[in-house]
Every structure is written in structure tokens, then in C-alpha cells.
Amino acid sequence: MEKKQYELCLEILRRFHKANILNDFVLIGSWCMVFYKDYFVSIPFINHTTLRTRDMDFLISMPNKIKQVVDIPILLKDLGFVTSFRGSRGYIKLDHPDLILEFLVPAKGKDSDKPYSVPKLGINAEALRFLDFLSENTIRVEVEDFYLNLPHPANFALQKLIISHRRTKEDKAIKDRNIALEILKALINKGEVNIIRQIFRSMPGKWQTKIIRGLEETNEKEILGIFKK
């Protein structure tokens, strides 16, 4: 990873922490892998150079409970971020050649293309399915002098397996599945088989079936064994 890119990522987190809004977010997406390194310390399995895009996704699990009023586009303007409204749908992306920030909220009710406005943060977030599953079990990792919320790696991996089925582009589905398998194997090496099993069993039956089918297709016997026991 480029040092410049990582430094920019840290600067964003520092600013969110100073503005007292970092705790309102859970960092999701492939950038989680960077910060999982402390969780998997001494586990050689995890690949820190996982293929990832510049997208840095922040999940706002409880947008109605945000207390601070902070205009995020203005907070990051001097770093060179420009705001772009995605298509006609109206949710924003903050663009920089090294990073692209996106804000997501869990989708509730019927499928809708409409953006979710978070006026206190000066943004429109995108509502997506299956995000509640990421925020219901989180870990906190220490970064410099603050803590960052991440989904528990097991939740992260299982969610990736579910959404890999919904991807229309095959390459994205493969990428999701590869990341998921890499994390699950690291968790097994760490001795967290029971946690994986417990989280898997807490999922709705339909999701479990989808995950098992996907693993059967890729012939992941070791992981299948954990779920089928």
C-alpha cells in the first residue's frame, strides 16, 4: 500500500476523531483488512496486501442518534476532497486521487434507490442491505490515540459471502469470496472456530443456505465442516 494513501486515511480518521464523530461510524469494505492486522497479530495467514480499490466505506449504523453537527465535506475540503453526487440518485462520494469516501446506512423496509439524508453530517448516504449484520457485532482497534470500530471479522467474512451471491459482476463476486475465505481461514488459525459457528447460526436460515451453497461450489471443505457440524 502506498504510504501516502495510508497517511491520508489516518488523517481522515484523526479529523473524525477530533470532530467527535468517529464513534458514529463502523469502517467496512476492503479497508477493514488494513486495520484487522492487530486482531490477527502473529497469524501469518492474513494477507495485508489484499487487492482493494480506493473506496473507503463508512457505515452509519444509527444515523438518527448522531449528536455532533459536522459538515464532513467542509471538514475534508482542504485535503483536496471534492464532492460528487452519484448519478441521479443523489448520494455523495468524496473524491480524492488516493481515496474515495462513501457513507452507507442499513436499508430498512422496501428496496429503494433514494439517498438517506444525514443533515447533521452534511451528507447523503446510500442505503444497502445486510449492513445491520456488520454493525451488530463490532470490535474496536486502537489506532494512534483513538479507537476505530470495525465489524467482527467473522461477521465481515460471512456478509461478504452473502453479498457475493448478489453481485452482477463475476469478478466482484470472486473478490468478495476470496477476502471472505482468507479471513475465515485466519480466524480458524486463531482458534475462533466456535465464534464463527455461533455467528453463522445466528443468521437467518436463508442466508445460511446461500453461504453453504457458495462454499459447496468452491469446495471449501474445511469451512463447510464448521458450519455443518
Added chain:
Amino acid sequence: MVGVIKGVLKEELQNSLRMKKDYEQALKNLPKGSLAVREIRGHKYYYLVRRIDKKVKYIYKGKMSEEEKQKYSEAKELRAKYRKLLSQVKKQIRFLRSSLRGKEAI
């Protein structure tokens, strides 16, 4: 794996193309010109220096409020930053296009 890498490169190219438009638009939206100060007998007078039809013109602004001066100074900083980032985006586009065009399988 080949397809995955190619997919990521394609996505990044789309992102960079969008970003190029964003920076060009952001540059257009900034107030044009920059401020020049002339001090005459202890008084400061401001001129807006800008290019009009290939010629550089000094437009007399007289005395200006702090707010307005701040606006031009911020715009100057942002213009320099956006130009630098726009040039970085253009390099990324060239790199991504050449990677996707390459004869070797990606």
C-alpha cells in the same frame, strides 16, 4: 484472479474519469483571478488580477472586507491543490488505460 485484477482496474479507471470531471468542475466553480495589493501612502488598495481574452487585467477593487479577502486567498490555495490533484488523476488515467490495453494478460 486475472479477471478480478482487470475488474478492479476497470472500476478504478471509471472512478478516475469521474474524478477528473469533478476536479475540472471544482476549478471552474472557484472565483476567477487572484488578489494583488498595492500600498500607496500607507493605504492598501486591492486589485483583482485575471486573464480576460488572453490579456492579464488588473481590476481595481479598492478597499475590501476581510471576508472577501479570505475568499480569494482560500480560492488560491484550493486552485493550486486541485490543479495538482487533477494532474495526479490524469496520470492515473494514463496508467490505468495502458494497463488495460497491455498485450500481456492482466
